[in-house]
Amino acid sequence: MKRIAVLASGRGSNFEAIVRAVKEGKIEAEVVALIVDRKGIAAIERAERLGVNWLFVDPSSFPSREDYDAKIVAILKHLKVDLICLAGYMKIVTPVFVDAFPNRILNIHPTLLPSFPGLRPHWQAIIYGVKISGATVHIVDKGVDTGPIVIQCAVPVSPEDTPETLSEKVLKWEHRIYPQAVKWFVDDRVRVEGRMVVVEGADYSKLPVVPALEDF
Numbered sequence: 330m331k332r333i334a335v336l337a338s339g340r341g342s343n344f345e346a347i348v349r350a351v352k353e354g355k356i357e358a359e360v361v362a363l364i365v366d367r368k369g370i371a372a373i374e375r376a377e378r379l380g381v382n383w384l385f386v387d388p389s390s391f392p393s394r395e396d397y398d399a400k401i402v403a404i405l406k407h408l409k410v411d412l413i414c415l416a417g418y419m420k421i422v423t424p425v426f427v428d429a430f431p432n433r434i435l436n437i438h439p440t441l442l443p444s445f446p447g448l449r450p451h452w453q454a455i456i457y458g459v460k461i462s463g464a465t466v467h468i469v470d471k472g473v474d475t476g477p478i479v480i481q482c483a484v485p486v487s488p489e490d491t492p493e494t495l496s497e498k499v500l501k502w503e504h505r506i507y508p509q510a511v512k513w514f515v516d517d518r519v520r521v522e523g524r525m526v527v528v529e530g531a532d533y534s535k536l537p538v539v540p541a542l543e544d545f
């Protein structure tokens with residue numbers, strides 16, 4: 330059974346979507362831990378409700394981001410994790426972390442990357458005036474939101490949208506594409522060739538997401 334760890338900094342709704350997909354038997358894996366870098370966040374309450382072990386690692390106890398990441402890597406190695414999901418994790422990961430788990434760290438970002446990486450993504454999309462936004466699950470590399478793309482969804486932006494309303498619309502889709510991407514990794518269907526991620530047997534011809542959702 331594959332072992333998954335999730336890292337989060339806030340609300341934790343994507344963490345919950347992944348755990349629920351596991352509990353429903355759609356993903357044959359175990360979520361062995363939630364690791365958080367902030368105290369008192371909703372993700373912790375969700376972990377307690379869902380019966381997932383959680384752990385707070387305090388960034389202020391480490392002299393640098395690299396030292397912090399070395400501690401996270403040590404914990405993840407100790408837990409023998411196969412896949413790491415960043416889910417609303419607001420720290421930029423360092424090469425110490427990325428090099429320890431090549432092609433095994435996923436992130437979700439709520440825009441159609443490479444548009445609008447980094448902070449305040451929905452605000453960036455709205456002030457740019459895009460008519461279609463969305464979300465992207467990608468493999469984490471050493472850049473910020475730059476890694477190879479696994480799956481995307483497209484969501485229309487209306488003139489009335491605010492960052493809050495757009496975020497709500499996109500989030501519904503995030504909760505479907507993230508578990509789908511995790512399942513593909515757990516089922517060993519993912520091949521990475523440079524920037525290109527190919528999911529074996531996936532249907533790349535259907536909208537609204539590429540590849541087409543199968544299980545979610």
Ligand code: GAR
Binds near residue numbers: 437450
């Ligand atoms: C999600 O919309 C996720 O895409 C975004 O933060 C939110 C976390 O929600 N992530 C980023 O912006 C990362 N750059 P959640 O805590 O409820 O899953």
